Amino acid sequence: xxxxxxxxxxxxxxxxxxxxxxxxxxxxxxxxxxxxxxxxxxxxxxxxxxxxxxxxxxxxxxxxxxxxxxxxxxxxxxxxxxxxxxxxxxxxxxxxxxxxxxxxxxxxxxxxxxxxxxxxxxxxxxxxxxxxxxxxxxxxxxxxxxxxxxxxxxxxxxxxxxxxxxxxxxxxxxxxxxxxxxxxxxxxxxxxxxxxxxxxxxxxxxxxxxxxxxxxxxxxxxxxxxxxxxxxxxxxxxxxxxxxxxxxxxxxxxxxxxxxxxxxxxxxxxxxxxxxxxxxxxxxxxxxxxxxxxxxxxxxxxxxxxxxxxxxxxxxxxxxxxxxxxxxxxxxxxxxxxxxxxxxxxxxxxxxxxxxxxxxxxxxxxxxxxxxxxxxxxxxxxxxxxxxxxxxxxxxxxxxxxxx
Numbered sequence: 001x002x003x004x005x006x007x008x009x010x011x012x013x014x015x016x017x018x019x020x021x022x023x024x025x026x027x028x029x030x031x032x033x034x035x036x037x038x039x040x041x042x043x044x045x046x047x048x049x050x051x052x053x054x055x056x057x058x059x060x061x062x063x064x065x066x067x068x069x070x071x072x073x074x075x076x077x078x079x080x081x082x083x084x085x086x087x088x089x090x091x092x093x094x095x096x097x098x099x100x101x102x103x104x105x106x107x108x109x110x111x112x113x114x115x116x117x118x119x120x121x122x123x124x125x126x127x128x129x130x131x132x133x134x135x136x137x138x139x140x141x142x143x144x145x146x147x148x149x150x151x152x153x154x155x156x157x158x159x160x161x162x163x164x165x166x167x168x169x170x171x172x173x174x175x176x177x178x179x180x181x182x183x184x185x186x187x188x189x190x191x192x193x194x195x196x197x198x199x200x201x202x203x204x205x206x207x208x209x210x211x212x213x214x215x216x217x218x219x220x221x222x223x224x225x226x227x228x229x230x231x232x233x234x235x236x237x238x239x240x241x242x243x244x245x246x247x248x249x250x251x252x253x254x255x256x257x258x259x260x261x262x263x264x265x266x267x268x269x270x271x272x273x274x275x276x277x278x279x280x281x282x283x284x285x286x287x288x289x290x291x292x293x294x295x296x297x298x299x300x301x302x303x304x305x306x307x308x309x310x311x312x313x314x315x316x317x318x319x320x321x322x323x324x325x326x327x328x329x330x331x332x333x334x335x336x337x338x339x340x341x342x343x344x345x346x347x348x349x350x351x352x353x354x355x356x357x358x359x360x361x362x363x364x365x366x367x368x369x370x371x372x373x374x375x376x377x378x379x380x381x382x383x384x385x386x387x388x389x390x391x392x393x394x395x396x397x398x399x400x401x402x403x404x
Contacts, residue, residue, distance in 0.1 A: 039235045041228035042312045048172035049310045050220040051303050051359070055404035057173070060397055061127045074384035074397035075127060083113070083120035083387070086136055090114050090143035096163075098155035108159055109389075111148075114140050115166035116393050122173035123394060134178045137170055142184045145191040151199055158210050160199040164217030165303070165391040167192065168224040175224075192221045201230055203237045205261050208245040208285045209293050211237065212300035213391065219304050223311065238304050239320065245297055246323035247283045255279060278343045282330025290350035291331055298327050299356035299392050306359050306399075316363050324360045325370060332357065332374040336381075353378075355385035358395035362402055 048054055063071035078084055091114065093107035102108045121137035124130070144167075151160045167188075175185055182188075200214035218234035221227075243256045255273065257263040263272055270277045274288035286294045301324050305315045315321060334340060335353045357379045365372045379385075383400065387393035 039239065039308055039313045039315060041222070041231040041235075045223055045226050046310050046312070047176040047223075049307065050168045050172045050223050051306050051310075052169065052173075052398045053310045053404065054177070056398060056402050057123075057126050057177075059402050059404045064127050064397075070383045070396050070400050074394060074400065077384045077386055078120060078394045078397060079124060081120065081387070083117040083393070084124055084133075085117075086132055088114075088117055088136065088140070090140045092144045092147035094147055094149045095152055096148065096150075096156075096159060097152045098159040099153045100155055102155065102159075104153070108155070111144070111159070111163045112166070112390055114144060115163045115170070116387060116389070116391075118170035119166045119173075119393060122170040123397065126173055126177055131180060134174060134180060137174050138178075138182050138184075141167065141171060141174075141188050145184060145188040148191060148195055150195065157199055157204050157214055158206075160196055161210070161214035161217045162391040164192070164196040164200060164221060165213060165300075166393070167196070168217075168220035171224050172220075189225055193225055193227075197221055197225075197227075197230060201233060203241070203260075205258070207289070207293065208241055209297035209300065211241045211258075212245065212297045212304075215241065216300040216303050216391070219307055223307065235304075235308070238301075242301055242320055242323055245285050245301070246327045247279045247281065248319070248323060248326065249281045251279075253279075255285070274345070276345060280330075282326035283344075284327055284331070287331065287349075288345035291335060291353045292350070294327075294331060295352075295354040295356040295388075296390070298324065298331070298360070299354070299388075301327075302356070302360035302363070306363065309363070316368060321364060321368075325364050325372065325375075328357055328360050328364075328375040329372060332378040336374060336378055354388045355382060355392055355395065356388070357382070358385050358399045362399045366401055366403060 046053065048057070060071055064075045082088070091107070091110035096107040096111050097104055098108040118137045118140040121133045121140070125134035125137065171188060174182060197218060200218050204210040204214055215234045215238040218230060219238065222231035222234060240258055244258045247255045254266055254269050257269065263269050273285050276283065276288045284294050284297060286297060301320065305320055305324065308315050331353055334349055335351050340347050340349050357375055361372060361375050361379045364370045365376060384396040
């Protein structure tokens with residue numbers, strides 16, 4: 001897939017903004033200037049604050065230390081993985097080159113997995129208080145920040161989004177909870193700012209999971225950098241893309257679209273939705289492609305919503321939460337084996353949702369008290385949820401039935 005040109009963003013004059021307020025609805029919310037949006041950057045960022053908070057980490061640590069399930073089993077699974085190995089050697093590259101479906105794959109797998117390992121080690125440090133894990137996490141982050149300069153080829157934006165989703169999760173835990181020193185934390189921040197953020201911040205017009213993963217990385221990086229401008233820009237793109245990724249009957253006869261994609265006819269929309277012409281609540285733009293890519297999109301939505309909640313703006317009570325709830329339930333039903341009707345994807349689905357339900361299920365069912373029978377069954381059946389080896393890792397440990 002060819003790399004798409006970045007969009008140019010210019011601030012509109014105040015008069016244009018005021019005029020737009022009268023009519024514009026973008027992704028289910030009025031297009032207020034960033035300072036007035038409910039999902040705008042906080043006055044002060046909370047740390048650690050990317051996907052998992054200190055109170056969530058404390059809850060998980062207490063449960064693991066008590067030997068309680070499913071957290072102890074999830075912890076044991078994590079610690080038995082290669083990601084937690086204290087003998088791991090980082091494999092950084094100056095240029096990571098990733099083609100379509102990672103062909104060619106020059107450093108793509110190495111980068112993603114080193115980033116997940118850094119996050120895994122950060123979690124292991126927090127739960128065990130064994131300094132070796134904090135130092136290993138730092139070693140992996142330092143190795144990459146000393147070397148990497150660019151991502152190239154057609155999958156560069158997605159690769160940057162995947163790796164860039166894990167790095168700030170690791171960095172947040174280490175910077176704000178490790179009692180030792182991290183001398184090169186500034187260099188790591190520069191890497192995120194100069195190598196990762198420019199590749200992802202302008203979004204993508206590819207399949208929706210691309211832009212959602214890219215915005216997950218952009219939001220997480222913005223929290224670590226305390227970059228309010230980038231946070232607001234990423235969050236606005238996230239809201240628009242989420243509304244265009246998961247269909248609700250209230251959207252009308254056809255799904256919402258991202259304006260830059262010029263999907264201005266029903267035929268274009270149907271084509272973009274993998275040939276699906278019957279739209280029902282909970283269907284996603286990639287359901288008829290396969291559940292694996294759908295899982296990437298749904299997971300990124302839940303991660304951004306969770307980060308936003310930690311930063312003081314709870315999106316679960318907005319259309320974001322409703323779309324996430326419906327998408328989880330719809331996909332879970334068929335993942336569990338329900339017969340596929342003939343009107344849905346020609347009567348055949350490519351299942352394989354992945355370990356992506358814990359964060360959304362915990363937020364919507366456990367915190368908000370919403371019944372989610374199919375999602376609950378699938379979540380509990382898949383515990384402990386491991387890693388998809390791209391950007392999702394250990395969410396039964398961090399978010400399973402976690403009230404914090």
